[in-house]
Amino acid sequence: MIVCVCKSVSDRKIRASIAEGVDSFDELQFELGVATCCGKCEESVRDVMAQTGVCASRCGVEHHTQVATLTFYERKAA
Numbered sequence: 001m002i003v004c005v006c007k008s009v010s011d012r013k014i015r016a017s018i019a020e021g022v023d024s025f026d027e028l029q030f031e032l033g034v035a036t037c038c039g040k041c042e043e044s045v046r047d048v049m050a051q052t053g054v055c056a057s058r059c060g061v062e063h064h065t066q067v068a069t070l071t072f073y074e075r076k077a078a
């Protein structure tokens with residue numbers, strides 16, 4: 001699923017970057033360009049990071065279980 005439309009970045013690509021050692025939102029922005037254009041994908045990128053298990057102190061998400069239950073599209077539909 002595409003998470004960042006502006007940069008055509010999928011959740012799979014974000015997960016791959018995290019698996020390769022990227023462990024902060026800033027690094028994802030630098031490596032993939034997510035949330036560097038319109039910025040609307042930031043919350044979704046952080047959701048993917050949380051689902052992947054990047055800890056709250058690094059990604060800034062404190063409630064992983066609540067955030068992880070809704071996808072980008074589910075939030076948009078709500």
Ligand code: FES
Pocket residue numbers: 003004005006007034035036037038039040041042
């Ligand atoms: S959707 Fe990611 S910067 Fe616009």
